[in-house]
Amino acid sequence: MKKVASVLRYLILTLGAIIMILPFFWMLSTSLKTQPETIQLPPVWIPKSLQWGNYVEAFKAAPFGRYFVNSVIVTVVTTIGQLFTSILAAFAFSKLRFWGRNLLFMIFLGTMMIPGEMLIIPNFVTLSNMHLVNTYGALILPWLASFFTVFTLRQTFNSVSDQTYYAAKIDGASDWKFLWHILVPMSKSTITAVTVLQVIGSWNSFMWPLIVTNDENMRTLPVGLQAFTTDAGTNFALLMAASTFVIIPMVVVYIFLQKYIIAGISNSGLKG
Amino acid sequence: MLNEKPTWKSSIKGWLYLLPMLAISLTFNIYPIIKSFLMSFYTKYDFYNDIVSAYGFSNFTYLWNDPDFHLAVRNTLIFVIGVVPLNVIISLAIALMLNKIKYVASAFRTIYFLPFVTSTVAIAQVWNWIYNADYGLLNYLLGLVGINPINWLNDPNWAMPALIIMSIWKGLGFNIVLFLVGLNNINTRYYQAAEIDGANSWHQFTNVTIPLLSPMTFLVTVNGVIGSFKVFDEIFALFQGSSGPSKSALTIVYYLYEKFYTEWKYGIAAASGVVLFFLILIVTLLQLWYSRKHVHY
Numbered sequence: 001m002k003k004v005a006s007v008l009r010y011l012i013l014t015l016g017a018i019i020m021i022l023p024f025f026w027m028l029s030t031s032l033k034t035q036p037e038t039i040q041l042p043p044v045w046i047p048k049s050l051q052w053g054n055y056v057e058a059f060k061a062a063p064f065g066r067y068f069v070n071s072v073i074v075t076v077v078t079t080i081g082q083l084f085t086s087i088l089a090a091f092a093f094s095k096l097r098f099w100g101r102n103l104l105f106m107i108f109l110g111t112m113m114i115p116g117e118m119l120i121i122p123n124f125v126t127l128s129n130m131h132l133v134n135t136y137g138a139l140i141l142p143w144l145a146s147f148f149t150v151f152t153l154r155q156t157f158n159s160v161s162d163q164t165y166y167a168a169k170i171d172g173a174s175d176w177k178f179l180w181h182i183l184v185p186m187s188k189s190t191i192t193a194v195t196v197l198q199v200i201g202s203w204n205s206f207m208w209p210l211i212v213t214n215d216e217n218m219r220t221l222p223v224g225l226q227a228f229t230t231d232a233g234t235n236f237a238l239l240m241a242a243s244t245f246v247i248i249p250m251v252v253v254y255i256f257l258q259k260y261i262i263a264g265i266s267n268s269g270l271k272g
Numbered sequence: 273m274l275n276e277k278p279t280w281k282s283s284i285k286g287w288l289y290l291l292p293m294l295a296i297s298l299t300f301n302i303y304p305i306i307k308s309f310l311m312s313f314y315t316k317y318d319f320y321n322d323i324v325s326a327y328g329f330s331n332f333t334y335l336w337n338d339p340d341f342h343l344a345v346r347n348t349l350i351f352v353i354g355v356v357p358l359n360v361i362i363s364l365a366i367a368l369m370l371n372k373i374k375y376v377a378s379a380f381r382t383i384y385f386l387p388f389v390t391s392t393v394a395i396a397q398v399w400n401w402i403y404n405a406d407y408g409l410l411n412y413l414l415g416l417v418g419i420n421p422i423n424w425l426n427d428p429n430w431a432m433p434a435l436i437i438m439s440i441w442k443g444l445g446f447n448i449v450l451f452l453v454g455l456n457n458i459n460t461r462y463y464q465a466a467e468i469d470g471a472n473s474w475h476q477f478t479n480v481t482i483p484l485l486s487p488m489t490f491l492v493t494v495n496g497v498i499g500s501f502k503v504f505d506e507i508f509a510l511f512q513g514s515s516g517p518s519k520s521a522l523t524i525v526y527y528l529y530e531k532f533y534t535e536w537k538y539g540i541a542a543a544s545g546v547v548l549f550f551l552i553l554i555v556t557l558l559q560l561w562y563s564r565k566h567v568h569y
Contacts, residue, residue, distance in 0.1 A: 013369055016366060016384070017380055019441070021383060022409075024398075027398045043409060085293040088289045088293065089289065089290050089293035089294070096282065096286040097277070097283075097286065098284075098286025098287055099278050099283045101286065107302075111297075111301055111302065114305050115545070115548055116502075117525050118308045118542075119304040120528075121532050121541055121545070122307035122542075123304050126304070128319075141296070145292075145297040145301065150293065175285065175289075204390070204393075206392060206508070207508075207529070211529075221391070222392075222394065225393055226508070226509060240401065243394040243398055246391050246393070246394040247391055247395065250389045251386070253389070261389070262381075262449055265450065266450070
């Protein structure tokens with residue numbers, strides 16, 4: 001009886017895993033086919049000869065190189081900037097005493113209730129008044145502060161005892177030194193988790209870059225890919241090749257840093 | 273030191289550390305929150321110069337009378353009801369099975385979680401191709417079991433199911449991870465006690481697992497509902513920059529996007545955002561109220 005249940009579990013889980021993997025497999029398989037092969041019925045699972053040239057052709061069919069550079073710049077600057085502002089703010093909320101501290105914290109908690117989509121219109125107006133639409137500024141500035149990140153880091157900083165803070169102060173360390181030489185290294189795993197999740201979020205973000213870029217040169221990869229679908233038309237091999245190189249970087253990040261991503265998500269679950 | 277009352281000196285220091293985050297946050301979070309509520313009452317608005325010449329409720333009466341907005345609210349609710357319960361049930365079932373098996377559980381978890389890290393826009397192109405009526409993989413596979421081809425993306429009756437299937441597929445991994453955390457937190461002593469009392473595995477499931485997992489189930493459900501209310505990227509990408517055949521996948525955020533970005537009706541767009549906020553608020557409060565009675569902490 002127990003054995004049957006166990007075999008059944010593996011069977012169902014394997015079937016589920018196949019369903020999860022199939023779209024990725026189909027993307028890769030299609031991206032390596034010749035045009036006639038893509039629409040052949042019954043479908044060709046593995047192309048006769050792998051058309052690596054599709055990748056070269058897709059890459060040249062639209063300025064994907066430029067999109068790639070834009071995505072890298074936006075992701076890196078957003079992530080580092082947000083981490084910097086959040087570490088400072090989380091430290092203040094966790095270890096410093098100042099007037100208005102609790103009130104401000106409650107206000108920020110309240111803002112988390114607001115759907116971010118509501119902020120798009122006023123932010124667009126603000127940025128167009130600053131003449132920043134179609135610049136890296138518009139893509140990056142609004143994301144340099146994240147209360148969710150502040151909140152997560154504050155929890156971790158709180159778990160470092162106040163005694164450690166006193167001790168460092170008595171030894172003559174300034175707050176700035178304590179933060180960067182003791183607190184940050186002690187919270188390395190949370191910071192890594194937050195960073196990786198932010199990188200994935202920035203890389204994949206779509207609605208905001210779509211709205212603030214209409215100049216082709218400023219598009220990020222997802223926006224560029226969406227625009228490319230019109231040019232690609234029914235050339236599914238090229239479209240799948242282009243989709244593959246939008247997806248691959250985050251898959252690589254995921255494979256190497258999976259531990260931190262899972263930990264980051266588990267943490268957010270534990271708090272709830 | 274830490275329990276001392278703040279002084280002038282310590283306060284200035286605290287605010288200095290907060291300053292960078294505060295400056296950005298005031299400009300791009302706090303101010304726009306207030307502004308978007310105000311904007312929903314703007315009836316004459318010159319956004320180039322940010323000058324308002326008339327206020328009123330007409331944006332809300334417009335929404336009240338606009339059949340498109342009714343459709344958007346209806347479709348959003350259908351999407352939420354179509355995605356969240358199924359997603360919770362399937363991810364719970366998978367998490368329970370992953371929790372029971374001895375080998376390769378982590379390999380399975382890696383695979384189930386993979387869609388979460390992939391770009392929605394890119395993977396929606398793949399689904400668009402899979403759903404293709406003539407050459408799509410899905411219709412071919414359905415054909416093998418004798419189901420006639422379905423025009424997934426161009427038939428108004430099938431567009432929403434197509435969107436729901438893709439969204440469930442993409443969201444499963446995230447919930448599975450959370451459920452696995454919840455299951456790991458259940459102390460094994462409860463199961464031992466239940467076993468001593470003669471509970472079989474079904475009774476252990478209904479009387480130990482389900483109640484002790486309920487806080488996590490609650491969290492996953494609330495998360496899922498809020499996220500599903502805001503669906504946009506999936507629609508834009510799956511239907512190639514449209515709201516589906518005869519607007520069959522027009523949701524509230526998509527409506528907001530169209531009013532704002534293609535029609536430049538900022539007041540109406542802002543008003544639809546306000547409606548979205550209150551809808552999410554009401555549904556979340558309802559869930560909180562329900563959880564008071566049924567979630568065991």
